[in-house]
Amino acid sequence: MKITRIPRIRDQHKKRVAAYCRVSTTLDEQEESYEAQLSYYTRLIQAHDDWDFAGVYSDEKSGVKASNRPGFQRLIKDALNGKVDYILVKSISRFSRNIVDCQKYANLLHGNGVDIHFDKENLDTAEPSCSMMFSFLSAIAQDESRSISENVRWGYRERFKRGEYNLGNNRILGYDCVDGKLVPNQDADAVRMIFQMYIEGKSIEEIRRLLTDYGIRTKKGQPLAHNNIMYILQNETYMGDKLLQKQPPKNFLTKKPDERAPYESNYLENDHEAIVDRKTWDTVQEIMRQKKAVTAAVGRIGGRPHFLYGKLFCGECGEPMTRRTLNGPKGIKHKVWTCRGRHEGRKGNGCKLRTIKEDLLLQTIEESIGCEVNAENAGQIQRVVITEEDIAVETT
């Protein structure tokens, strides 16, 4: 076995540092003018030998929503596109309208190897303690409005406890809601067919095409999508049970389910007439579990895995590298590889290895093996270990 080490190409440049500020256009706030802040940040950045000035991005003070802040949007785009490595901001409140928003953008950028320094709070997203600080700050911010939404939730919970539920828009394929009870309708056969086809080994995509050919539609009259079929196959309603309050209550700021909020689920067994028997339902869940395990091992969902999958490893923490698509400006997408330890949120290990662009990675490997690398000849590559300093290619 031969191991070749080649320095990482993207690490040869200095850290490109940009600043973001909100500028005042009124005369009595001269120190907040664009010119004043531009010269302040230019001097600050040039004072560091290992920093390159990547620009000052700014918006006028009045714009509140992120979508109304063209300078901010441009900064995020440039940062995701690899033009900026580090961002200086005066404070959290200058960066975003609230802490949840701030955390969202900070996580997005940090996940792409770009960190932010908040001067006033003395917070740096490069430091592991930062995400804890964010959670703490957002908990305080949410506390005030929490009591209001808790009262509303309480009413729902009491009704769930009594076994009363609201079917929403009555969207469950195969059932009608009659006097508050679920009753199978003419679409029940379609549901049975979906479970049967899946057990026979058909893929979700094949099932989707067949259902479309048979003219089966959702309750809203649309052809069934991949997600609809997945949802049906995992919905306990079809074996006669009912799980109430499936998701945690929504966070009133993010409008997304709040995993940390306390909530109760009530599981009603034999609540209504089943469409598929328990054995069928259990079989489907087991097949699904097995398929998921296989997918996890290969490292990719759907389609064929990339020819480098399973060969790329992070030299900092040992986790495999995974492939992602980043959206650049003008709809240009590019492929990057990132350490899995970094990107799976709570499951990650906080690994700091920077994202590497696929074209640079391939270029390095090609320099190492002396020819183009593709799906046909990738067999000669045993293992590629990526660290901040270099890329080590092990060939057979």
Ligand SMILES: [Zn+2]
């Ligand atoms: Zn790692």
